[in-house]
Amino acid sequence: MASKKPAAAKSLNLAPVLDLNEATALHGKLMSLRGSDLMIDASGVERVGAQCVQVLMAAKKNWDEDKLTFKFSKVSDTFSKTMQLIGINIEPLLA
Numbered sequence: 424m425a426s427k428k429p430a431a432a433k434s435l436n437l438a439p440v441l442d443l444n445e446a447t448a449l450h451g452k453l454m455s456l457r458g459s460d461l462m463i464d465a466s467g468v469e470r471v472g473a474q475c476v477q478v479l480m481a482a483k484k485n486w487d488e489d490k491l492t493f494k495f496s497k498v499s500d501t502f503s504k505t506m507q508l509i510g511i512n513i514e515p516l517l518a
Contacts, residue, residue, distance in 0.1 A: 432460035432492065437502075439467050441475035449475055453482040461486060462518060466497035471505040480511065494518040 433456045438445050453461075463479075486493035496518045498506075506513045 432462055434462045434464065434496070436464045437468050439469045441468060442470065442472040443474050446472070446474040446478050450478050450482075453478065457485065458489070458491070460492035462492075462494055462496045464497050465495055465502040466499050468499045468502040471502055473509065476506065476509055476511065483516070 435452060435456060437449070441449065483493045493516070495513065495516050498513060498517070503513055
């Protein structure tokens with residue numbers, strides 16, 4: 424019986440502005456990548472809104488439930504500081 428190969432890791436570059444207008448698009452992008460390990464590049468993020476943080480954290484929960492990797496390969500200072508201000512420790516999510 425052939426074993427199922429795990430899907431190859433995918434990557435996602437976040438938009439510079441993660442605001443309410445971007446939340447729906449971000450959700451769609453994340454759901455299209457579900458089923459694969461995911462590396463997120465947040466190095467170009469200049470502004471982060473709570474709605475996109477909610478989308479990212481919900482996606483993290485989904486990936487955990489699927490027993491797949493959900494990590495940030497790079498984060499901007501702005502992204503890191505905003506997450507900290509909101510109360511999310513990004514350190515365990517860094518690759």
